[in-house]
Amino acid sequence: MCPAPDPVSNGNGTPEEMIPVDLGSAVNDNKKMDLKHGTKKGFYARPSDFLSNTSNWKIIESTLREGEQFANAWFDLETKIKIARALDDFGVDYIELTSPAASPESRAHCEAICKLGLKRSKILTHIRCHMDDARIAVETGVDGVDVVIGTSSFLREHSHGKDMTWITKTAVEVIEFVKSKGIEIRFSSEDSFRSDLVDLLSIYQTVDKVGVNRVGVADTVGCADPRQVYELVRTLRGVVHCDIECHFHNDTGCAIANAYAALEAGATHIDTSVLGIGERNGITPLGGLIARMMVADPDYVKSKYNLTMLREVENLVAEAVEVQVPFNNYITGFCAFTHKAGIHAKAILANPATYEILNPADFGMSRYVSIGHRLTGWNAVKSRAEQLNLDMTDDQIKDATAKIKELADVRTQSMEDVDIILRVYHSAILEGKLKIGQPEVLDRLLEEHHESRGTSPTRVPDAKRQRTD
Known part of the structure; x- marks a missing residue:
């Protein structure tokens, strides 16, 4: 608590009485409020809240793509089907799969999961910005294709070796091809927060005009903080009309906070994985995001997701990758409500x-x-x-x-x-x-x-x- 201010002097050395200020019925209503789980508080909305999507967002669940990059992960088809069905029962909006161009088995798995007839979740696959990958992807029966390419100087020099002109030209070709097949398309930069801002905004505007469903921002190395995320997503929100997807790695522990900051700034989709598994320290954990968003808008979360399935999904994945659910795990850890x-x-x-x-x-x-x-x-x-x-x-x-x-x-x-x-x-x-x-x-x-x-x-x-x- 901050200390009370000193009494205001009237100039003669004697304190003036404090002048009462009527804040209206909001204060009285707040005093009468019965504090319960999920109760929202506060009198005023911030001017920037018109951008916020904390009450309107979607999950792209990437356990079967990003999660496959976890050190302990090896999913056979039976396990992938169990996880996909569990995620569908939970109610995630999208399930993202490993690129079918990665291996013949990856393609066979992708085709099999597309044929499951899931009730709630659409199926996406994640590919390189390359026409060969795109041709294979659209043949599997997926509902959408997520295209990605590195845009930072690190990746342009040491990964694919292409300049921004080549990246833009190829991105347009791939996007137009996928769109011609009548399925969703997302274009994402990789290592977005170490990319040149002018390069990013230029290519995002270009693909937006071509007609992508979403553009993606990826903190590939987990270096971003919530303030950086908010500023970049808010800037991007002002230059594109399509949806904005965000992918945050957790190398420095900011993945959940960054996801929330992105939604506040106008992002619409967040990538998650069960227990946060993925490359290195992984990405935004599904349970952690749900915990954060339950505080922001519990009615929205409860109306959309089958929350009682969370523990089952996490136990299923934990067993598959041979780890224990952490004792302090969001919501489902055995200490969470002790x-x-x-x-x-x-x-x-x-x-x-x-x-x-x-x-x-x-x-x-x-x-x-x-x-x-x-x-x-x-x-x-x-x-x-x-x-x-x-x-x-x-x-x-x-x-x-x-x-x-x-x-x-x-x-x-x-x-x-x-x-x-x-x-x-x-x-x-x-x-x-x-x-x-x-x-x-x-x-x-x-x-x-x-x-x-x-x-x-x-x-x-x-x-x-x-x-x-």
């Missing part, structure tokens, strides 16, 4: 929106309040006691919580450990064997419980108990 600190847990139990910007139920997930640790609070323990139908007073809950924290100083207590403590405590209180403030008695009762079941209780070292006492 709350541990006592203060947090208390607030979460009162209103989940206090410490959750996303609602786990929207994704078929559940929140978990961890209570078997030294940071636990009695409110969280009380919630667990209520789940177990144990009628305990607040003072009894606090007493039991103290024992949980004491034992958790020795080792983390599992939920089963916590449940045993609560049940033994509750039974002993009802039977008159225990009173509040008798930790030694509770220790003996817990030991008896474990002995009767042949299990080993957590023991607090005598020295530690003496220090605690």
